[in-house]
Structure formats: C-alpha cells, structure tokens
Amino acid sequence: MNDRQDVHTSDVPVLCVACEARHRGVCGALDADQLVALMKTSTKKRLETGAELVGDAEAIEGYANILSGVVKLIKGLPDGREQIVGLQFAPDFLGRPFQSESAVSAQAATNVVVCSFPKRAVEALIKQSPQLEHSLLKQTLRELDEARNWMLTLGRKSALEKVASYLLLIANYIDPADHSHAEAVAFDLPMSRLEIADFLGLTIETVSRQLTKLRIDGVIQVRQSRHIVLDNPSRLKTYSGG
Amino acid sequence: MNDRQDVHTSDVPVLCVACEARHRGVCGALDADQLVALMKTSTKKRLETGAELVGDAEAIEGYANILSGVVKLIKGLPDGREQIVGLQFAPDFLGRPFQSESAVSAQAATNVVVCSFPKRAVEALIKQSPQLEHSLLKQTLRELDEARNWMLTLGRKSALEKVASYLLLIANYIDPADHSHAEAVAFDLPMSRLEIADFLGLTIETVSRQLTKLRIDGVIQVRQSRHIVLDNPSRLKTYSGG
DNA sequence: CGTGTGTTTGATCGCTTTCAAGTTCAGTGG
DNA sequence: CCACTGAACTTGAAAGCGATCAAACACACG
Numbered sequence: 001m002n003d004r005q006d007v008h009t010s011d012v013p014v015l016c017v018a019c020e021a022r023h024r025g026v027c028g029a030l031d032a033d034q035l036v037a038l039m040k041t042s043t044k045k046r047l048e049t050g051a052e053l054v055g056d057a058e059a060i061e062g063y064a065n066i067l068s069g070v071v072k073l074i075k076g077l078p079d080g081r082e083q084i085v086g087l088q089f090a091p092d093f094l095g096r097p098f099q100s101e102s103a104v105s106a107q108a109a110t111n112v113v114v115c116s117f118p119k120r121a122v123e124a125l126i127k128q129s130p131q132l133e134h135s136l137l138k139q140t141l142r143e144l145d146e147a148r149n150w151m152l153t154l155g156r157k158s159a160l161e162k163v164a165s166y167l168l169l170i171a172n173y174i175d176p177a178d179h180s181h182a183e184a185v186a187f188d189l190p191m192s193r194l195e196i197a198d199f200l201g202l203t204i205e206t207v208s209r210q211l212t213k214l215r216i217d218g219v220i221q222v223r224q225s226r227h228i229v230l231d232n233p234s235r236l237k238t239y240s241g242g
Numbered sequence: 243m244n245d246r247q248d249v250h251t252s253d254v255p256v257l258c259v260a261c262e263a264r265h266r267g268v269c270g271a272l273d274a275d276q277l278v279a280l281m282k283t284s285t286k287k288r289l290e291t292g293a294e295l296v297g298d299a300e301a302i303e304g305y306a307n308i309l310s311g312v313v314k315l316i317k318g319l320p321d322g323r324e325q326i327v328g329l330q331f332a333p334d335f336l337g338r339p340f341q342s343e344s345a346v347s348a349q350a351a352t353n354v355v356v357c358s359f360p361k362r363a364v365e366a367l368i369k370q371s372p373q374l375e376h377s378l379l380k381q382t383l384r385e386l387d388e389a390r391n392w393m394l395t396l397g398r399k400s401a402l403e404k405v406a407s408y409l410l411l412i413a414n415y416i417d418p419a420d421h422s423h424a425e426a427v428a429f430d431l432p433m434s435r436l437e438i439a440d441f442l443g444l445t446i447e448t449v450s451r452q453l454t455k456l457r458i459d460g461v462i463q464v465r466q467s468r469h470i471v472l473d474n475p476s477r478l479k480t481y482s483g484g
Numbered sequence: 485c486g487t488g489t490g491t492t493t494g495a496t497c498g499c500t501t502t503c504a505a506g507t508t509c510a511g512t513g514g
Numbered sequence: 515c516c517a518c519t520g521a522a523c524t525t526g527a528a529a530g531c532g533a534t535c536a537a538a539c540a541c542a543c544g
C-alpha cells in the first residue's frame with residue numbers, strides 16, 4: 001500500500017508477495033490486477049485460541065485465507081453434543097460460497113492469522129475469474145476426500161485406531177514428508193483432549209486412555225500432555241487400522 | 243438421433259431433451275453445441291444391483307450422470323471393514339475430476355441407469371466451459387455439506403438416532419416435500435440391512451433391532467423388510483437427535 | 485418341498501462411556 | 515521460595531450400549 005515504486009500491473013501487493021496463499025492457496029489463481037483489487041478490501045486479522053470465525057446458522061459476512069494456525073469446523077446437536085467435521089490449515093480458504101447461511105461454526109483451535117475479505121469482493125472475483133473457481137473446486141474436492149476418509153475412521157475404527165489415525169494426521173500436517181520409513185517425528189498437538197475427542201467421536205477419558213496405551217506400548221512418547229514424539233511412525237501406522 | 247426436423251444449433255440431442263440431468267444436473271450448464279459434442283461420445287448404460295462402477299484405487303476411466311437409481315460410494319479397510327461414505331441419486335454427476343485414481347469404489351445399490359462419458363471428453367469440456375465447472379463446484383459443495391452432516395451422525399449419535407436419521411434421509415429423497423407437518427409417507431428402502439449398517443457404522447443386527455424398536459413404538463410400519471410407512475414423520479424426527 | 489439368502493430375535497461379551505477421584509502443571513499471591 | 519488455586523489431564527470402578535455368536539424365521543426360487 002505504500003512503498004510501490006511505479007504503477008505496473010505485474011507488481012503484486014506487498015502484503016501478498018510473501019504470502020503462502022499466493023503460492024499454494026487460492027490467491028495463486030489471481031493475476032496482479034485482481035490481487036491489487038482484492039487487497040484494497042482485505043484485512044489481516046489475528047485471532048486468539050477459541051475465537052469464533054463463523055457462527056452456526058449465522059449470516060456469512062465474509063471469506064478468509066488462513067495464513068497460520070489451525071481452524072476447526074464444528075457441528076453440534078441441540079442437546080450440546082459436538083463433532084468437529086473439519087480441520088483447516090494454512091493456506092486453506094475459509095468460507096462457504098453460494099450460500100447465505102453457514103451450516104457449521106468455525107473456531108480458532110490455536111492462535112490464528114487470517115487474511116479476510118468481504119463477501120462481495122470475493123463473489124465478484126469468482127464470477128470474473130474461472131481460474132479462481134477452478135482453484136476453489138480443487139480445494140473443495142480435497143476437503144470432500146478428507147471428509148470421506150474421516151467418515152471411515154468415525155464409523156468403522158476402534159478408539160485406539162482413531163487416536164493413532166489422528167496422531168498420524170497431525171504428524172503429517174506438521175511435517176508433510178513421507179513417514180513410511182522409520183524416522184522419528186516430534187510435534188505439539190494443536191488441540192486439547194476435549195477437541196481431539198470431539199474430532200474422533202470419543203470422550204476425553206477414552207482419548208487419554210488410548211494415548212496412555214500407545215505410550216506404554218512404546219509407540220509414542222507424551223510430554224506435558226501436548227508434546228508428542230513418534231520414534232517410529234511406521235509402527236504407529238500398524239495401530240491405525242489401515 | 244432420428245426424428246430431428248432440421249439441423250440447427252439450438253436443437254438439443256434427442257436423448258437429452260427428456261433427461262433430468264439437463265434440467266437439474268450438470269448438463270444444464272452446457273449449450274446445445276456442447277451437448278451435441280458430448281452426446282457423440284456418451285452412452286446410456288443399465289447396471290444391475292451390485293454392479294461396480296468404479297473400483298477403489300482403479301484408474302478412472304470415465305464420468306457419468308445418474309439417470310435413475312441409487313449409487314453408493316464405499317471406502318474399506320484392509321481387514322474388510324467397510325463404510326459407505328456417500329449416496330448419490332439422479333441427477334448427480336459421478337466421478338472425481340483432476341485425479342488419476344479414485345479413493346472410493348462406487349457400486350449400484352439398486353438397478354441404475356447412467357449416461358456415461360469418456361474421461362477426455364468431460365475434461366476438455368470443463369476446460370472450455372466455466373459454467374460446467376461452476377455447476378461441478380456447486381455439486382461438490384453440496385456433497386461436502388452432506389458428508390459433514392453425516393460425520394455428526396456417525397460420531398455423535400446413538401444407534402437409534404442413526405437409524406431414525408437414515409429413514410428421514412431416504413424419505414426426503416423419495417419425496418422431497420417438507421415433512422415437518424404430520425403427513426404420512428411410504429417408500430421402499432433402496433438398500434439392504436447390510437448396506438444400511440455400512441452406511442451408519444453399525445451391524446445388521448443393531449439396525450434390525452432399532453427398526454423393530456421404532457415399529458413397536460408405533461413410529462414406523464415395516465412390511466416385507468424393505469417397505470416402510472411413516473405415519474407421522476415429525477414424530478420420527480424426535481428420535482433422530484436433531 | 486427343500487435350499488439359500490436376508491432378516492429378526494435371543495444371550496452373552498467387551499469396549500466405550502459414565503461417574504468419581506486423583507494427578508500434573510501453570511499461574512498467583514503470601 | 516513455596517503453598518494455593520484452577521484447569522487440563524489421567525486413572526479407577528462400574529454401568530450400558532452395541533458387537534458378537536447363535537439360532538429361528540421369512541420369503542424367493544429351484
């Protein structure tokens with residue numbers, strides 16, 4: 001917005017040059033002109049753990065790109081039971097196009113930084129840019145694959161298999177390298193036991209017990225409850241049921 | 243293919259004129275020229291119950307529109323456990339664009355009629371028609387909403403609530419009218435007890451027991467195992483957990 | 485009329501939940 | 515520096531729900 005030397009359409013806005021969303025996210029589908037137009041209306045926001053991005057059945061007021069952190073998508077039943085139906089990481093696009101109401105609520109699972117856009121700006125851009133729509137379709141298809149994968153876990157795996165699958169999912173997000181060989185991975189869980197339980201369709205006690213079992217079996221190390229060490233990821237895989 | 247009066251680009255192929263997919267499905271996004279081009283390579287196929295449309299981890303050889311019947315999408319674990327991760331009805335589009343391998347297998351749950359297209363033809367058409375891509379995005383978003391809805395059912399509902407939710411889902415497909423008021427609905431289940439169990443993450447025995455419980459409670463009538471009567475759909479809703 | 489498949493029903497088992505204490509740990513104030 | 519506090523997590527014991535094993539039933543088909 002400030003130190004631009006000369007006006008030239010090949011320039012991308014400063015805030016965008018270093019942005020991951022421009023490389024791997026939906027913004028990569030936009031040309032410099034479109035980026036500049038979008039930037040005029042976008043704002044970078046920091047959200048604390050637990051902050052609500054979109055309320056259930058709330059009017060959708062905007063869209064956003066996740067720049068860092070983890071966002072959980074939650075669905076609840078009238079009696080208070082909750083299920084996490086999706087986890088989103090940078091540089092995912094957040095929001096449900098072509099629908100006035102959201103069917104899920106979105107909350108920051110960790111501290112989160114987003115680049116948020118007004119509803120109008122994004123919808124206008126979708127109409128004029130088939131590449132953006134293509135990019136959205138690809139992300140949506142990926143999310144659908146993930147959701148279906150998780151349905152198998154929710155419907156058919158045991159508690160132990162669910163917890164093992166969850167650890168592998170997070171390990172893979174932290175370090176997307178191939179863990180099929182025996183190479184140690186260490187990371188901090190981005191979620192509390194309650195959130196893990198809500199993601200796996202279990203209770204906190206069951207999650208805790210399965211983690212203890214994995215620890216006693218020597219498959220994982222647990223430190224300060226949040227820090228996990230996988231000495232042998234491929235061994236954990238044999239616990240995940242496939 | 244025969245009784246066309248004169249050649250004119252505003253004519254749509256005969257096979258398409260009465261096709262539901264042209265009104266509510268993805269073909270509605272195509273103009274007459276595109277329809278004619280696609281029709282040249284498409285074939286109408288009848289599939290018996292149980293026939294496999296796409297094998298898991300098989301190369302995707304084509305796409306299809308469902309003209310009638312029910313298709314189930316299945317994911318399995320190495321030890322044989324299975325979970326149905328999606329049900330598709332006419333006029334849904336079948337197939338996973340932009341990916342060489344399918345992560346699910348698709349089977350006909352009932353007798354099914356599809357209009358199937360070669361991979362190449364559809365992918366070329368997607369590239370040249372933003373409307374088609376838009377239509378695909380809308381269907382994919384709807385499928386994602388359905389998948390997430392079902393994740394809540396799989397993860398957090400009791401067996402009784404799952405079965406009640408399933409009956410309401412099917413009733414709604416058979417007769418999409420609003421069932422919130424007390425109006426009787428009757429229909430045939432398009433799936434066996436085993437398939438229902440695989441959809442709900444339960445066993446056949448549990449599904450059967452919950453159906454008898456609903457029958458004894460007077461919420462449903464069951465005839466010849468497949469035929470269901472809902473005298474009071476709104477009463478069934480109170481069993482579905484929300 | 486038997487055979488086979490799909491469904492229902494019954495009895496028992498075991499995993500996950502529930503209820504109830506303990507434990508750990510970070511933050512706070514004496 | 516250390517005891518206090520509260521939240522998150524772990525552990526234990528008991529109960530309950532759905533799975534498993536087993537048998538009976540129903541209906542289609544030869």
